[in-house]
Amino acid sequence: MDDLVTAPTQLDKHWLTEAVRLREEHAGPLEDQEANRRARQQGGDLATRIEHRALWLAERDGMGEALRHWKQGARLALIGLMLFAVLSGAGLGLAALGDGQRPVNVFWALGSLLGLNLLMLLGWAASLITAAEQGAVLGRLWLWLSERFARDAKAAHLAPALLVLLQRQRLDRWLLGALVHGLWLLAMITALGMLLALLATRRYGFVWETTLLAAEPFIRLTHALGALPSLLGFSVPDEAMIRASGDTLPALDLARQAWASWLLGVVLVYGLLPRLLLATLCLWRWRQGRERLSLDLSLPGYAPLREALMPRSERLGVQDPAPQALPQFQPGQLEAGASGALLVGLELDDQRPWPPALPSTVTNAGILDSRESRNKLLEQLSRFPPARLAIACDPRRSPDRGSLALLAELARNAGATRIWLLPAVPGQALDAARLGDWHEALERLGLPHADTSPLTWLEHGHD
Structure with missing residues (x-):
């Protein structure tokens, strides 16, 4: 029983997959954007992706x-x-x-x-x-x-x-x-x-x-x-x-x-x-x-998942393995086939006027402050990766593991990425130790960062 926590058996995987199918059949489709995206990143054939999606949904929803x-x-x-x-x-x-x-x-x-x-x-x-x-x-x-x-x-x-x-x-x-x-x-x-x-x-x-x-x-x-x-x-x-x-x-x-x-x-x-x-x-x-147990892909509950998990426009390429601690970013992964420039803010509060004035060639992706907004942007980037991506971060916040993992995942879906560590809000001073933590964490990830505006870089590709 408790072995499911660490190493689910193949029967457990098929069992949970079938349970998720029955649940969606009776109660309607689940919110599965993140599950679908993770399944696509996992790779494999359709049965493998359906199984990975179902296991993620099962753990998320307590099944x-x-x-x-x-x-x-x-x-x-x-x-x-x-x-x-x-x-x-x-x-x-x-x-x-x-x-x-x-x-x-x-x-x-x-x-x-x-x-x-x-x-x-x-x-x-x-x-x-x-x-x-x-x-x-x-x-x-x-x-x-x-x-x-x-x-x-x-x-x-x-x-x-x-x-x-x-x-x-x-x-x-x-x-x-x-x-x-x-x-x-x-x-x-x-x-x-x-x-x-x-x-x-x-x-x-x-x-x-x-x-x-x-x-x-x-x-x-x-x-x-x-x-x-x-x-x-x-x-x-x-x-x-x-x-x-x-x-x-x-x-x-x-x-x-x-x-x-x-x-x-x-x-x-x-x-x-x-x-x-x-x-x-x-x-x-x-x-x-x-x-010999296997999924029956002819069942009605699995047919609609084919387009979501194996889209015809799916980008081919080597997928990074699952990280042990923090995802590692390798620059230049998506230089070919990427286009456009994108600016996005990460959990910014109302004390900062946002967005700044942007050139016509730079798109504002808003502020990532919820799971839905993160999933939506990741889904968009997986289909249409930008050539240049700037992510604005508030250095008053601690660089927690979840934020760093999200930064690395966003960077993997762009041709080039820069982290913009925003200056202090008027009347407030930045904590030097916390700013140092940001610098150290971003260097470990291999993500370039700067304290100055990246708008020129976003517009022209250089400073």
């Missing part, structure tokens, strides 16, 4: 954290179902043998231990053959408990997204199958353990009873059921023991031990081993299919 909560709830729900399986298995074993005061009817005991298990197993096999919904009741119970334990309103689309994602490649049958068989396996292990504990600490007698049938059907059934367990070393009562058990309660310890061994062997072979094999098969098929 990533909701997924971690949902997984925590799913684990708590699974623990609850496992405890229920343990208690059920213990109850089956105790109900089958009783308290030892009365003789045990071997076929009634066998029916109580294996009857429901075999019926559910046959139902699962039939639904597998007919491609019907797998583990519907148990699956819905697990999903319902997971949501209740998560208690996060932002997780509303996570469970439907998981089902849609898995059903698309029919992986839900293997995931829920592993869950169903795993819980039944736990129940049968507990029942077998309870049988061993009771048989080791109490003295039981075994009988079979009938009013309509003769002894031969019981003899044949006992030998047929005991054939496979006998290969594993379990005892099978002989014909004399079986006939004696149908007439009176045999007092021979040899007969008691033979019936006890036969009962344990039948429960192991026909109750526990099938669930173990099927749980292993489902887990193997689930892991195989999970590695």
Whole structure:
């Protein structure tokens, strides 16, 4: 669960991508300009960009954290179902043998231990053959408990997204199958353990009873059921023991031990081993299919994203790798293909008259004072990079990491960039130490800066 914070699995990525698609399908498109821009900068094919966009939106809107909560709830729900399986298995074993005061009817005991298990197993096999919904009741119970334990309103689309994602490649049958068989396996292990504990600490007698049938059907059934367990070393009562058990309660310890061994062997072979094999098969098929999961780009929610994430006029070129600390600016990246001059202010207050008088060849891009304005300008620069860009900064503010990262990103989208450190407002003095911090930070980024107006440079390309 918590590993999603640092290293989301491929399943987590597909899951969140599908959850974002469902959310937009029900509530309308999200505000995604910054997400689209980051996805385009990330590069890759359309599926990769859709996934990157969705992951950024999911973390921004809290769906990533909701997924971690949902997984925590799913684990708590699974623990609850496992405890229920343990208690059920213990109850089956105790109900089958009783308290030892009365003789045990071997076929009634066998029916109580294996009857429901075999019926559910046959139902699962039939639904597998007919491609019907797998583990519907148990699956819905697990999903319902997971949501209740998560208690996060932002997780509303996570469970439907998981089902849609898995059903698309029919992986839900293997995931829920592993869950169903795993819980039944736990129940049968507990029942077998309870049988061993009771048989080791109490003295039981075994009988079979009938009013309509003769002894031969019981003899044949006992030998047929005991054939496979006998290969594993379990005892099978002989014909004399079986006939004696149908007439009176045999007092021979040899007969008691033979019936006890036969009962344990039948429960192991026909109750526990099938669930173990099927749980292993489902887990193997689930892991195989999970590695082949991919996005279905033909879905309606993904089609409108193609133009936004892979525009026909997209600029080609080497994209800078994701920075470890601050983005590094390399001058001259966009000299070819860039044109025009642009002046923009970064978080300027009302104490400064803005903009200054500009030549006709210089465009005023306004003041970047909100996320929307930054996104809008970055989007514009990514499509129409200017040949010269001047960014006016107020040196009274501290050069925080976010501002410096934005300066570097703006500079990467222009042919040449200069940072204009504005002079002090009349009546106020600049802090020399803070101004020094600006100089040091801009030098680390490799961005040229000056305290004088860059308007001549913007208009003519030189001072």
